[in-house]
Amino acid sequence: MDVEQEHTTATTPALEMHGVVFGYEPGRPVLHISDFRVEPSHRVFLFGPSGSGKTTLLGLITGVLRPQSGTCKVLGKDLTNLSASAMDEYRGSEMGYIFQSFNLIPYLSVRENIELPCRVHSRRKERIVSASLDAEAVRIARRLEMDSFLDRDVRKLSAGQQQRVAIARAVIGRPKLVIADEPTSSLDADRRERFLELLFEVCEEANATLIFVSHDRSLAARFDQQISIAEISDTVGLPEA
């Protein structure tokens, strides 16, 4: 795994999918992607109506779901050959994930939530730029204008604050791929703008590719690449399981 990692260059595509077929039940494919490619360090806006298979696609990219056929390469590594635990390890080390809502573990403090990926994966911890993990959490929190509530109970944060903590957790330890699944749908318009700005800034600083899923087309213009799920999948419209 380490050897392959070193071969990843600035030109290795962040994501390559070829002939990927996936269905929750045999014989009823939900997604059929003949060719899909994301360039490194790009900001990709992925849109489509609900039920079009966006979340399924993210499941395939993160390796939580496995395609029935085809290849899915993330950062140059073919996920279809990885064992379940190697996949978990790879996801934790190389990807940051932001959910639509409920991003935080309720019984941990803000700081502990942010530090969690580095505590679980040594590779994430090795890539921090500050001298200590605590200092890194403070640095990122400051960057995201949230150092004032670093030690607050996460259940007392507003939706906007929670989503910023989610960004911090997704980018700490510089993963190469950040995936955000409708992260702005719980935010009002002003906060949505600010959220997007901060997300772009920290992804750029971490040199990470961003895959941003949303049905809100008004945000699309600010991305490098806009992709409709209907463009890449032949079987759009089948209900998601």
Next chain:
Amino acid sequence: MTLPLLAYKSLHSRSVTTALTIFSIALSVFLLAGVDRVRQGMQTGFEGTLSHVDLLVGARAGSLPLLLYSVFHIGTGANDISYASYEHFRDHPAVKWTIPFSLGDSYRGYRVVATDDNFYDHYQYRGGQSIRLEQGVRAEGIFDAVLGSDVAKSLGLTMGQKLILTHGIEGSFLEHKENPYTVVGILAPTSTPVDHAIYITLYGEEAMHIGWEHGAPPLEPVPAAQIRKEDLHPTQISAFLLATKSRISTLRLQREIDEYKQEPLTAVIPAVALEDLWSVLNYADVALSLVSAAVLVVGLLAMLTAIYTALNERRHEMAILRSIGLHRRQIFGLFVLESAFVSAAGVILGISALYLVLLAGHGVIEQRFGIPLALVGLSARVEVYIVIIIFAGACLGLLPGIRAYRNALTDGLTSR
């Protein structure tokens, strides 16, 4: 952040449920270990009925009937043994002391035991406690009686009262009316069968039966004033206790008694016979232990229910943990750790509570019920229980763990 810390914080965030679960397990552990402690106390008390006695000697009979009759005063003795045989072994060079017992009369259901000074000097129970007079003096005179503490208490007898003893044990209407006995002493409580008997002298018993050679009251009773100690010679006793000068000679002496030509005798090692008897009585302990085990199962199931019902609320948490790359082993591990924590905390709380209760209440329990709940370490049985409880608790964590993992698979990375 290591898994144990995650498990701990997760439990801590659900503190009310966690506390209740720990409490229910603690309660079952308390019961289980408490029953074991009481059983041990009872066994210690029971086996301590006699101590520092090497042999119990009586007429040829089984060891249990001999023990029951002469020590526990239950049932009827087979035969008496001659006083000559008793004297033979009393004066045997290997013998340190003997305590003769002669039974056969009763007072309102309590057995009357005729014995001599050796009883007060040498009788010991529970590892070296001697019997003690709470009031009055030893029975020395022919018509003197000393009461066991329970006899005095339940019949409301006091010093100086006259007792008319009954000839025979139960259901007999023949009374020794002609010679009433006087209470001259009351023994301190011992929580052994000693408390349930009345003690007179061997002479006294002889005197009482003058003219009763045919088992019926004499037609012309001899006035008490005319009976003198010097004229009384005990001819028979029921059994005697014996201590050897050196323990090593016990087995040799036992064989010598068993093979005594002049009279068929039986010598029993009391500790062995008591242990045999205890194993017969032990079935009550099995029943109690079964009940406590059932309580324990209920406690563990309560924990399973608590963890299981929390699963749905924790689906987001599982999705987040999966998204940051926790393996399925680690998700399992989280649940196993949680249930292991809860059961370990329950065990610690239950055992501590038991020790506190024992510390505070063992004196009262010992006095009221005669169960010596000595404050010693955990018995091997309780140690086994503890290991089983924590292990079973951890295994139960596997069930919600499997369920959580299945949820995580179907949920994928949706945190909704």
